[in-house]
Amino acid sequence: MSSKPKSVAHYSLAWLALILATLAGLAWWWQIGRPVDLPDAPSARIACVSYAPFRKPGETPFDRHFVITPERIDEDLRALSQRFDCVRTYSQSNGLAAVPAIAARYHMQVLMGIWLGNVPKINDVEIEQGVATANANPKVIRGIVVGNEVLLRGDLSPKRLAEYIRRVRAAVPASIPVTYADVWENWLRYPQMASAVDFVTIHILPYWENNPVAAIDAVQHVEDVYTRIQHTFPGKQVMIGETGWPSEGRLRRSAEPSLVDEALYLRSFLRYAVQVHMPYNVIETFDQPWKRQLEGTVGGYWGIFDSDAKPKFPMLGPVTEDPQWWLGWLAGVMGAAAFAVAGGRRRSWHGIRGWLALLLAGFAAGTSAAWQLRQMMFACQWWWEWLISAVCLAGALAIAAALARRIAAHLADHHDHTEPSQWWRYCAMFALVLYDILLAFNGRYMDFPMGLFCLPCVAYGVFGLLTREFIMPSTEQRFMACVGPLLAIAPVVQEVGMNKVTWLWLGLNLAIAVPVWVAWRHHHAVRLQSYQAQTAD
Template identity: 60%
Template sequence: MSFSPASRSRRLVAWLVLVLLVLAGAAWWWLVGRPVDLPDAPSARIACVSYAPFREPGETPLDPNAFVSPQRIDADLRALSERFDCVRTYSQGQGLSAVPGIAARYHMQVLMGIWLGRDAKANAEQIALGIATARKYPQVLRGVIVGNEVLLRGELSGAQIADALHQVRAALPAGIPVSYADVWEYWLRHPELADAVDLVTIHILPYWEDQPVPPERAIQHVEEVYGKVRRAFPGKRVMIGETGWPSEGRPRRSANASVVNEARYLREFLRYAASVDMPYNVIEAFDQPWKRAQEGTVGGYWGIFDVQAQPKFAMQGPVVEVPRWWLGWLAGAAGAGLFVLAGLRRRRWQRGRGWLALGLAGFASGAALAWQWRQMAYACRDAWEWTLSLAACLAALFTALRLASWLAGRLAGAPFKPAPAGRLRFAWLFVLALYGLLLVFDGRYRDFPLGLLELPCAGYALVAWLDERMRAPSREALFLAAWLLVLAAVVVAQELGENPVTWLWLALNLLIAAPVFAAWRRARFVPTAAGTMLDDPR
């Protein structure tokens, strides 16, 4: 069949886009595998680190029946003693009251936590157990922290927390400091609590600030906040009870969760802490999978060590985000092979152009799905989430194979065949609109599935570019396409345009939505030979 000059120019653009998608996928995987030079920490040792042993599958401190054996705590503290001088705990019970006694074996100190919440009976039990433990191991305790972010959660009033502090303070041996820990803003809102504590314990987490702070300005932010709180409480010693950076999860504005940024923040914080007389505690020793239920993917990845107790990075030398980056290239090659094999049933390719198109589309799809798989490995918490995520990946792969087959035939000069659209495209429009709603109204802890959605969005955009028919979309498809752009623009605006990932999200929505409007416009204003408008019955 012959092609018009417009068709030829469109085919050239389509070839260029396919090549760029391949290069983008290959370059992305290569870049995340490059070593990043960072300033060294002054030492691999850290003064104190938050310790919670709940990292086995299904374990959570929210389960009242959860229990951690002294043997596990002993193994953890033996390993942690090689890097840390102190551990901070958050509650009593569930086996954690054994921490001070075990820490003493390894010449460690403990910032012992007493958990406070809404339940007055549970609070009384925690206080009684904490007092008993403190009296038994006074020489091990660096301090006792009564309540953690209770004001942030809105579970008790400042007066109730002060009563608990006075009760504990009166019952402890002399010389053990008593404190309460919360996000630094809440201390400024409740200065009356200072009279009930020996030191003010604040949390400074630049990633979680209401105005997220990027890693390059994070230490400056810590310094400013620390100075502000010290000025607000003259005569009181101020301790940073939590600070750190997550290694995985969604970006917040320009604050990106990554291994490189976690290493950068901790190294720079340790350099800063070494230059001032400041007690501090880093969050946290081990990744905590249970936190993903409360805080999304990012909640589970604040650890210096992963759930297997392996360090994520060293405190000196370059840091690599994805050491096995070449697996992304391997996935791209596998995708190329799969797409070519899927095309064997068609015999209309000319001079290898069709096979080349299939290979390019397959490599781009494989590299994108590999990134989505990596995100799933960090985000999925249970069998249901894995099943749903795998089903979505298979649907995206099926869609990409179907679209690539049509594209290859068009680029190879095969006889014209109607482009695949209709119900399948409508389903992806619906999925994008639904997820867009979730991002707008409940997006704080949601990841962006860019790798998954690149396949249908880029695929339908290329198909629409090469499809010379004028088929009007359904009203429902038009409605969804319009909402896609509105919702995606709101997501960008919510993060003040500072989050590059939200712009990529907007771009994917635009890729699949714009052809819907273009088809509607062409079908509306260009009549058929019979004087009627073409419509897509699907």
């Protein structure tokens, strides 16, 4: 396949793209490594926290045969009692019925949950066990939560749910209050539920709102919602049963999951809660790997502690997103060295410009690959997820390296050089369009693998600035070049233009598609000139 050198402007744009890609890699890793000053929490102690002990690989509440041993619960609560006055549970199964008796040893209270679903027999077992647990530990039970987000899931009607609540209310001592917990919008949608409970328990999760709220504005949102619910149900105590912020996952509009934002939100919320003397419960104690199956990466990272029971951030002083940020720069240096070695072998060019192009491309590729590896560490749970991700990353690096070799040759002496096999671009575009489809139609819980697709998309974008193909791109490539950017517009619209990552994703689609458009147009221009020449003859 032959190609034709382009103008000086195109070469200048190619150099600019390489420099910007390198600076972006430098800046991103530096940004997550700098300490960020945050408001201090009023205390390291927290009134109540959701306790779900399913933090080890393979542990999930969906397995009703899996039982958390009393020894494990005792170990957890002994440690948690140093920072928390109360824990909230969600069910009686999986061994969690033992929590109140063990909590009493450490002078903790329990906001005890009874899980309700759409299977009456299981509901009856849960209620019987919950009533027995409450009656055996009345002094420890701060309250009983009969059902969690049942109306949100649509498992029960309000009438049937109220019957279950009243059944529990009649079976436990009057000194133990009974409630139901759901997102705050459902309390406004079903206000009749207030008559069935002793106090109203609402969930306010600014990240998951229909209109997500940035961490810096989230506490004001909580205050507005809490005040609204209080005015809606005068005479009823209102408790926030769940609130928190994730430390990893996809951006939702301006709501960004990060360790710094989790610390910012939690510290700010605790300051507000102390000021207004409100009852609250924070979600959650530990990161929960099993939740990634339901909510994507973000579902597994709502814990104050990680899955190894280590605190994720301090309650005082500055917070750093990633103390090992320098590994990203190290990966960039290694990428620059690897690209220089690979691109310098059997070269037909000479001069500093070629070497500089290889070093810039390699550093940018290394930092991008490191970004993707970091995302994989949070997102991949099973061996096959690691295998697929690793194969895709290796392929993307191979494409970037091959194109960097040709880009360096162009920038060194402007000689003509051929493109790698069209199959390489075909595979990159196919994977990109496939992901575009998933994001456009079911992207609520999906990450944007920017580090992965930056490699082939940016490389082909820069290569496209330097070459013009005379052979028509395949029909499949032309189709994907048209469909990909159109699909990539969907996330931008869905996030009402507020999500910066969706714009970058659209940019990657354009970077790899535009050279195909240009080649397509050029081919038609050549055919038109040929036809006109034949007509003139």
